[in-house]
Amino acid sequence: MKKYLNLFLFTGLLILANSCTNDLDVKPQDDDEFVADEFYMKPGAYKQALAGVYGNLALTGSGDAGSSNISGLDAGTSQYGRCLWYMQDLTTDEVVWSYESDPGTSEINRVTWSSTNPIFRGMFSRACFEVTLANEFLRQSSAEKLTARNISEAEKAEIVHYRAEARLLRALAYYHLMDLFGKAPFVTENDPISTTFKPQQYDRQQLFTFIESELLAINADLKDPKTNEYGRADKAVAWMILAKIYLNAEVYIGQSKYVECLAKCDEIIGAGYTLATNYKNNFNADNDSNEAYQKELIFTIQSDGQLTQNYGPTTVIINGEVGSIENNGSSLGVNGWSGALRTRKQFVQKFAGAEFNNDVRNTLIKTGRTMDVVDIAEKKNGYIITKFSNLTSTGANGKDKGFVDTDFPLFRLGDVYLMYAEAQMRRDGATNGSGTTNASTQSVDYINALRTRANGQTVSSGSINLQFILDERLRELHWEAHRRQDLIRFGQYTGGVYNWDWKGNSRSGSAIPAHYNVFPVPTASINANSNLTQNPNY
Structure with a gap:
């Protein structure tokens, strides 16, 4: 079904909560219980309310694209997917943001942040709000409430699935809080x-x-x-989150969980997913209906240029891909933001070599540009890419030239293949910094399935070590909100083992201290909840 959350826009969100001034508080008015009963007894109300829980991943308020229901933050610094993308990719070697006067972006570009960064507050608050919405949905769909409201047995059977999806979305929010901040205020419907x-x-x-x-x-x-309907979660999404936490378990809890990661990857792969024939179809305006949706995409953050206008990750990425020299907006289906995004030198170097000249994942545009980002404000410094597009797989324009139709691929099969290979190699003894080449036949097959799609070539098992996996993850998954997590897992984020342009506020990159492996808890969130403590050295 086309754009599931579009069916109800943000109505469910309005029903469930009016504000989020304190990260996890719902502040009901005296007559809210009556309003809730009246609403939930209407046909389809529970599905509409569930759409509100999903809607928080894409939308920021009940008004236009510039509205925000988190006090003190605008839409640009409080959209779930955009904040996630900033924190996972803009803080790494993959990309640089030209407009450093935008609140919080200079610190993120240069990895020099503090606990007052508004983008961190946006992500923390938005994820906490997702927990709030899920909890309230679970309260309103309890067995007691359903009986009191005379909900039919047929609808009760569907609400079992709705409740599971709400719990999954809550777990997703806690996963992002765990990964990014290392801690979170914890609350459930009870x-x-x-x-x-x-x-x-x-x-x-x-x-x-x-x-x-x-x-x-x-x-x-x-x-x-x-x-399930497009845009709604199913078992594979739960398996994907589990695979992610298992792959990163040594970072999170100091224990290896590679056997468990492999098991979840096997479940996903065995569930009927296959690679899209055309890599680029994962990132086109019709990726909710083309072969990528049918084959490879597991879960997305939805976007629609007319019905759900928002300043989310794909609107930012695609408008940002339009270069100040090239003015290539028409070839991407947008008006563009005149050079907002560019790549860093170290990203470009991952595509060095003849094998990547005709690689479909290599969308670098270099003419008239320098590879080095000598000056962040100089838009000719750094190459641009055109991975994401607001054109459909058949070349038609999206519905709007400012807000895109392209859904953000939060989870897809290409990632699972690379997760499987890494987990298998680590399970069997490969470690960071070693040259161990112990990829199994199955792992090599998965890697070569990606390589064959990308450039028609394959690699031998003797060339695959963990560094290869890390580099291949960049080539396959760049700008999809994975890079920071990957670099941390490989021991190459903090310290000086691996540097990139403007890391540590140095033009050629410099070492940064280990406490940057987690972000600071926002000062405003600590002020709102005395039970929260700051991460060390912030």
Whole structure:
């Protein structure tokens, strides 16, 4: 079904909560219970409310694209996917943002941030708001509420799936909080709704345990892979989150979980997903209906140029891909933002060599540009790319030249193949910094399936070590909000083992301290909840 969340826009979000001034508080008015009963007894109300929980991943408010329901933050610094993309990719070797006067971006570009960065507050608050919305949906869909509202048995059966999806979305939000900040205020539907209630802080071990147990518990109630409406989660999405936390378990909890990661990757791969024939179809305006949707995409953050206008990741990326020299907006289906995004030298170097000259993943445009980003404000410094597009797979324009139709691929099969290979190699003894080449036949097959699609070539097992996997992840998954997490897992984010342009505010890059492996908890969030503590050295 075309753009599931478009069916109801943000109505569910408005029903469930009016504000998010404190990260996890819902502040009901005296007559809210009556309004809720009246709303939820209407046909289709629970599905509409669930759409609001999904909607928070894409939208920022109930008004136009510039509205935000998080006080003190505008839409550009409080959109879930955009903040996630900034924090996972803009803080790395993949990309640089030209307009450093935009709040928070200079610190992120240069990896010199503090706890007052508004983008961090946007991500923290938006993820916490997702938890709030999921909790309220679960409260309103309890067995007692359904009975009191005379909900039919047929609808109750569907609400079982809705509740599982809400729990999954809550786990997804906690996963991002765990990964980015290392801690979070923890609350479920069983906690009180009160302006005085302050959730306790959970650390990574506690969050990991909750996310794992929650996703395993709801598995039977989620729909089977590829059987739900487009845009709604199913079992494969839960398996993907589990695979992610297992792959990164040594970072999160100091334990290896590679056997568990492999098991989840096997489940996803065995669920009927295949690679899209054309790599670029994963990133086109019709990726909700073309072969990528049918084959490879597991879960996306949705975007529609007319119905859900927002300043989300794909609107930012595609408008940002338009170069100040090239003015190539028409070839991407947008008006463009005149050189907002460019690549860093170290990214370009990952595509060096004749084997990548005709690689479909190599969309670098170099003419008239320098590879080195000598000056962030100089838009001719750094190459541009055209990976994402607001054109359909048949070349038609998206609905709008400012806001794109292209959904952001949060999870897709290409990532699973590379996760499998890495987990297998680490399980069998490969370590960071070693030259061990122990990729199994199955791992090599998965890697070569990606390589064959990309450039018609294959690689031998003798050329595959962990550094190859890290580099291949950049080539396959760049600008998809994975890079920071990958660099941390490989021990190449902090310190000086690997530097990139403007890391540590040095033009050629410099070492940064280890505490930058997690972001600071926003000062405003700590001020709102005395149970929260700051991460060390911030």
